[in-house]
Amino acid sequence: MRIKIRLSKKKLQKRAHAAELPAVRKAVAPSVVRVYFPARGFACTYYNDKFDLRRGDIVYVDGKLEGLRGFVTEVSYNFKIKLSEYKRVIAQASTEVKGKFYTAGEQLITFSPETLPYKKAAAWFLPPADPDEAYARGSGAGETLLLERFPKKIEPQAVERGEAYYAENRVVYLELAGARGRAVVEGRKPYEVEFTYQNGEIGGLLCTCYEVSACRHEAAALLQLRELLQIIEKQYAEQFEQSGYFAAVRKATLLEYAVDNRENGGFTLE
Ligand SMILES: [Zn+2]
Structure with a gap:
């Protein structure tokens, strides 16, 4: 017997979107992290499900502090939060340096x-x-x-x-x-x-x-x-x-x- 599976339009869109995403990213355990922003002199808490973060890592977040450099000061894997109340970590800057100086x-x-x-x-x-940012440069x-x-x-x-x-x-x-x-x-x-x-x-x-x-x-x-x-x-x-x-x-x-x-x-x- 053949089973036909029909995908809803929404599911098809989802699949098409997934196909555009970069190849398999290593799964990371979601965490809640405390990030300190030297430019502002204070820390805020963010949800992170993209990066394997440790204390001292440099990160960038979305929300009001977007574009500001932050340092991870705490990482917690034990949490239950309302996602709608939290902004996220959107980028991590690698500080791993190996080589001769x-x-x-x-x-x-x-x-x-x-x-x-x-x-x-x-x-x-x-x-x-x-x-989404457009750049212009002179010729x-x-x-x-x-x-x-x-x-x-x-x-x-x-x-x-x-x-x-x-x-x-x-x-x-x-x-x-x-x-x-x-x-x-x-x-x-x-x-x-x-x-x-x-x-x-x-x-x-x-x-x-x-x-x-x-x-x-x-x-x-x-x-x-x-x-x-x-x-x-x-x-x-x-x-x-x-x-x-x-x-x-x-x-x-x-x-x-x-x-x-x-x-x-x-x-x-x-
Ligand atoms: Zn200048």
């Missing part, structure tokens, strides 16, 4: 593209891109300038403020992959700076802040790049030549995110 002033450098790539480090500071590539002489080529005010940012170690992350450079600079909030660097020349300088001309974040990133390249040339020329890649992260940042917050895992120095 070299010291360079206030920064730690890795020459391996897998150790701490831009996307991973940027998620420590910036919320995940909203798929102008801007002029190129020599890294050695750039302070003379951009507005003195931007240079002056950039120097202060650089001195305060606000360039928390900087990556140079081939000719493509990206950095995260902490201003009033974190900004993303991008540029190209080839044969001593900087081009395509862009920042996510509102400034129309060169800004302090760009200036700080270039000063940091210059310092890092000088250190690399003196101490790590061989490593850089081999990989054509480096990523530098502020020492305090790496310790804060990848070491302090973790409850397990090893740490190697040599």
Whole structure:
């Protein structure tokens, strides 16, 4: 005997929707988590059924605090809540870092593209891109300038403020992959700076802040790049030549995110 199963329209829609979802995600036990938001100085409770969270993890949530970075301070699996009363955890930033770092002033450098790539480090500071958000960017590539002489080529005010940012170690992350450079600079909030660097020349300088001309974040990133390249040339020329890649992260940042917050895992120095 053949059994015919008829699916309602609703069920069919549900199936079609499920087919569009990314391939099998590891099932996680639902939890209720307490999340602390440093920018606000307080913690709130969220429902989470997407991520395997531990204390110290960096997360982003929906609701009023959407877009703000939060730290998980408590995870509970023993709960009964009304779902309608809770907002959810919508993204987790991985703070697991494995690889070799070299010291360079206030920064730690890795020459391996897998150790701490831009996307991973940027998620420590910036919320995940909203798929509904539209971005616009200009078509102008801007002029190129020599890294050695750039302070003379951009507005003195931007240079002056950039120097202060650089001195305060606000360039928390900087990556140079081939000719493509990206950095995260902490201003009033974190900004993303991008540029190209080839044969001593900087081009395509862009920042996510509102400034129309060169800004302090760009200036700080270039000063940091210059310092890092000088250190690399003196101490790590061989490593850089081999990989054509480096990523530098502020020492305090790496310790804060990848070491302090973790409850397990090893740490190697040599
Ligand atoms: Zn800027």
